[in-house]
Amino acid sequence: MNKQDYIDGAESALLHTYNRFPLVIDHGDGVYLYDTDGKEYLDFAAGIAVQAFGYNNKEYNDALKAQIDKVMHTSNLYYNVPIMNAAKRVLKASQMNRVFFTNSGTEAIEGAIKAAKKYAYTRDGHAGHEIIAMNHSFHGRSIGALSVTGNKHYQEPFEPLLPGVKFADFNDLDSVKALINDKTCAIIFETVQGEGGIYPATEAFIKGVRALCDEHDILLILDEIQCGMGRTGEMFAWQHYGVKPDIMTSAKALGCGVPVGAFLMTERVAE
Template sequence: MSSQEYMNIAEANLLHTYNRFPLVIDHGEGVYLYDCEGKKYLDFAAGIAVNSLGYSDEYYKNALKNQVDAVLHTSNLYYNPPIAKAAEKLLKAAQMDRVFFTNSGTEAIEGALKAAKKYAYTKTGHAGHEIIAMEHSFHGRSIGALSVTGNAHYREAFEPLMGGVKFATFNDFESVKAQVNENTCAIIMETVQGEGGIYPADPDFLKAIRKLCDEKDILLILDEIQCGMGRTGSMFAWQDYGIRPDIMTSAKALGCGVPVGAFLMTEKVAQASLVPGDHGTTYGGNPFVGAAVSAVMDRYEQLDLCNHVKELSAYLDSRLNGLMEQYDCITEVRGKGFMKGLVCTKPVGKVAAKALEQGLIVITAGADVIRLVPPLVIQKEHIDEMIEKLSAVLSMEIA
């Protein structure tokens, strides 16, 4: 069938919750995707920061094929080898103590919120605790995750949401401090805000938040779902800041395409929060996703991906800054590592659509940001190709 025929079938049957681009992806190879007619696209979106290994990595594929031949699912009533190995590798890389595997990033946020509330309940003997979240944040679309997402547009149709949530200004410590009271049990934020426009946390801000949490026994929850897994040049973005969260969430590149998330915590939190009966999931941490996570962790080490991102980030920055100098419509470049945002005065949705016509996949963040979150395996020649294609688009009259 043609791409148009597939699009017609999808539009007739799928719930219309996405305004999709007119692209039907057939397969991928390396850092390129191909549509049903064989057209080639350089991918600088990576499935929204998911496909860090690019496409068709042999080691990763073979790990999944071997697990399919063994067993896909057993339930959490029993142990399985892949998830045991995955947990050990992930905790070592994350410098955390305990992990619970989920099916998605949103579910990881839900688990993190529950763990924080249970920790406070265990400590105080009563419920009714509050959480401080950040304006312009994004943590997911379930009721709990929406409750801590700092964008009224996402929340308003689904209210009332979870109570006891206050919003502070990201990178403004006094704004956060002013919201703290005796009922505050947790502060949640993205280490680098993604959907809100690619804003990294200021080092002084994050260190001050950590100090405040230590002083008042408040749990610091860091959402690393998009900015983690090597995207900023460290395995997790917070590792650049000289602090450690009490709870962190991960997903997206954790499975590199297999749906899996996780929330991780310190032993202190684990010993005083969730116990048998408090939390669970049928599919979370099954053998198949365990094999995926384990293989991903292996490939990160084998390819030395974090150092690769660090080494190539300066080159990406220089090419993007050159783009800003060349085109007045680009007013700012921000972000860390391979998580970059270009502030653009042209309609960014139309820029992304025109980029597709040039064989380049980019996405947006907020109302005026072109978001670049490519596979971590890109090389200099791919950055050059991206700049060439994006330059062609920025040269166009787009209204």
């Protein structure tokens, strides 16, 4: 088959959700990708912030192959060694207290939303709480994650979404403050906005939001799915600021190609 045959086959069989570049990738090595015609490409996207080790990393590949030969999946009915090792490492790196592993970043956001709502439900004895998210944010495309994504272009075909989500302006503390009421259970944002334009939170903003959360018993959820795992010089971007979230999400480079995500929380939230 030639390149066009592969492309035509994909267009006839796969659901069309993206306008893809006319490349058919065959393999990768280091920071390079190679198509079925043998042409080499320098990959600046790293699989959209996923391949932190590059392609064909021997240590990573050997570890993955070794686990494949043992067991790939059991269920959550049993304990297993790899998940405990992973939990210890990610908790040590983040200084969080509990972790729940998922299959994707979007699922991690869904879990974070549920954790925040459950925290407020347990505290107040009723549901109906609200979340403050940011304009121009991106947290995923499932219904819950889309509900806190501040982009009407993505939202409109799937409305009505989750109720009780309000949108403030990123790095505008006053706009956040104006939306807080006694129903607010969480404030969520990317520590560095990704799809919105690679805008980091200002120190005044992230510290100001942390102070508001402390004052009103609101949970701070930081989305580190794209900006985390060492991409900013610290393991997680929020560690530059001297603040700590109540819940954080991770994925992409957490698995380096294996579909792994996680949401992590403090002991107060986990209880």
